[in-house]
Amino acid sequence: MANQKYDVVIVGGSFGGCVAGKVAAEKGLNTLIVERSSVPGEKVISGAALSTVIFQHLPWLMEGPVERPIHGGWNHFLKNGQVQTSNLMVLPFPGAYTLYCRPFITWMAEQAVKAGAKLLTSTVATDVIKEKGFVKGIVTDAGEEIRSDILIAADGMWSLIGIKAGIRKKFAAEDIFNGVWYDFEMPSKEDLDEALGGNETYGGMSWWDPAGEMVGTHGVVGFFGVAAYKTSFHFGMGMAMPYIVEKRVNFDQLYQRFFRHDYWKEHFGKAKLRTRMWRPYPLYCGLERDMKGNDRTTGNGIMVIGDAAGFEPTGTGMGIHTAMLSGNMAAEVAADAISKGDTSDAFLKRYEEMWKSSLIYDAINERSRRDLTRWAGDEAEMKRHILDVAIMPGLTAVF
Amino acid sequence: MLQKDKVLGTQWVPGTGDFIKIDHDRCDGCGDCVISCFGDCIGIRNGKAIILTYETCQECGACWYVCPENAIEFSWPKGGTGMKVEYG
Numbered sequence: 001m002a003n004q005k006y007d008v009v010i011v012g013g014s015f016g017g018c019v020a021g022k023v024a025a026e027k028g029l030n031t032l033i034v035e036r037s038s039v040p041g042e043k044v045i046s047g048a049a050l051s052t053v054i055f056q057h058l059p060w061l062m063e064g065p066v067e068r069p070i071h072g073g074w075n076h077f078l079k080n081g082q083v084q085t086s087n088l089m090v091l092p093f094p095g096a097y098t099l100y101c102r103p104f105i106t107w108m109a110e111q112a113v114k115a116g117a118k119l120l121t122s123t124v125a126t127d128v129i130k131e132k133g134f135v136k137g138i139v140t141d142a143g144e145e146i147r148s149d150i151l152i153a154a155d156g157m158w159s160l161i162g163i164k165a166g167i168r169k170k171f172a173a174e175d176i177f178n179g180v181w182y183d184f185e186m187p188s189k190e191d192l193d194e195a196l197g198g199n200e201t202y203g204g205m206s207w208w209d210p211a212g213e214m215v216g217t218h219g220v221v222g223f224f225g226v227a228a229y230k231t232s233f234h235f236g237m238g239m240a241m242p243y244i245v246e247k248r249v250n251f252d253q254l255y256q257r258f259f260r261h262d263y264w265k266e267h268f269g270k271a272k273l274r275t276r277m278w279r280p281y282p283l284y285c286g287l288e289r290d291m292k293g294n295d296r297t298t299g300n301g302i303m304v305i306g307d308a309a310g311f312e313p314t315g316t317g318m319g320i321h322t323a324m325l326s327g328n329m330a331a332e333v334a335a336d337a338i339s340k341g342d343t344s345d346a347f348l349k350r351y352e353e354m355w356k357s358s359l360i361y362d363a364i365n366e367r368s369r370r371d372l373t374r375w376a377g378d379e380a381e382m383k384r385h386i387l388d389v390a391i392m393p394g395l396t397a398v399f
Numbered sequence: 400m401l402q403k404d405k406v407l408g409t410q411w412v413p414g415t416g417d418f419i420k421i422d423h424d425r426c427d428g429c430g431d432c433v434i435s436c437f438g439d440c441i442g443i444r445n446g447k448a449i450i451l452t453y454e455t456c457q458e459c460g461a462c463w464y465v466c467p468e469n470a471i472e473f474s475w476p477k478g479g480t481g482m483k484v485e486y487g
Binding site: 036038121278 | 405408459482
């Protein structure tokens with residue numbers, strides 16, 4: 001692998017990177033995906049739901065290993081120790097499919113390799129090579145240089161490569177949500193279906209705590225989410241990072257309070273805890289105009305996609321979709337740039353024009369998002385906005 | 400919580416190297432990183448934050464984000480090492 005040269009090098013073999021790799025390879029580009037884990041997907045947590053919207057853009061994803069078709073879900077509101085429920089969304093056809101990230105990403109990486117991309121696992125890109133103002137490749141943790149005409153940074157919300165390249169900035173702590181996910185297994189699919197309200201296509205549940213009875217709101221929305229798979233489910237809870245620090249939030253204690261609730265015991269009492277995992281994600285970073293000054297997604301010889309570019313549509317649960325769509329766009333622009341022999345920032349701005357005129361921008365701009373923290377403590381208002389968010393296109397039973 | 404319960408269901412491959420570095424000239428021992436770490440990987444000793452273990456680190460970068468003194472340098476564990484999860 002030492003001192004090799006590729007048309008396109010993609011840092012990060014997850015949802016966005018694998019799409020970029022597959023599409024770039026299909027366009028005849030000599031493509032390399034560099035992934036830090038030994039198997040793509042093995043470091044990704046939290047599960048996912050893919051809206052069927054994505055299949056219109058990338059139909060090949062329909063072949064991937066999904067778990068459960070989702071026609072609808074529930075919103076649960078806690079009040080005075082009681083649980084009030086309302087439909088999140090009910091469709092006559094599946095609006096989304098839930099999936100475990102690990103097998104799905106492993107499968108996606110296989111599709112990229114089948115299309116002709118090379119995959120280099122167990123390798124960290126530690127730095128970028130810069131020459132005459134252009135990004136010309138990466139340096140790996142093995143000390144090797146891998147050169148590229150175009151580098152696509154698909155390295156997640158941390159965007160260490162985007163930062164090294166000088167076009168991204170670290171998100172501020174107040175732009176970060178952190179949460180703990182539990183993975184539970186039920187004895188059977190029937191048990192899980194029953195717990196989901198007797199409906200096998202109700203795969204998602206949002207738990208809202210507008211009065212702060214379970215977790216306390218105090219400026220952040222108290223929020224739990226359940227996503228259902230075949231016989232198992234994820235239960236996740238997250239809060240804004242500064243709040244976690246300020247209030248010394250202990251998620252496990254909060255979960256224990258929840259598990260003592262009669263509703264949990266009645267519906268999920270048979271659940272067996274398999275995994276405890278956590279991961280932060282950006283929160284509302286795109287809510288304000290110009291992405292809080294962190295809006296660059298291109299440079300000379302580099303494009304940034306997905307979470308690394310701040311394409312994080314809080315509330316609609318479409319972060320994976322925006323990662324995949326931006327990966328697709330970046331690969332298309334890379335092919336154009338290489339065929340024209342122009343990898344300058346000015347040329348790659350086509351990528352920015354593309355995502356700004358696509359549903360990526362629709363999903364992340366301030367018009368289509370709800371900063372629920374704004375209504376913390378105002379139960380009626382928060383409820384109204386939660387229900388409002390829940391009928392937005394794209395939100396299909398994902399928490 | 401027992402150490403193994405913290406990372407129930409995840410595996411950890413050793414050989415990560417020191418991928419989180421704390422600059423003790425900048426660290427003022429405020430402890431925000433300690434609170435932010437769900438793996439209890441960081442402690443305070445002699446008024447400065449130190450890494451206690453990487454074995455329960457899930458590479459989330461919370462410490463890097465919350466440090467008000469910008470004293471934490473975050474990078475990735477050596478390729479192929481660190482945490483892995485099956486039901487992620």
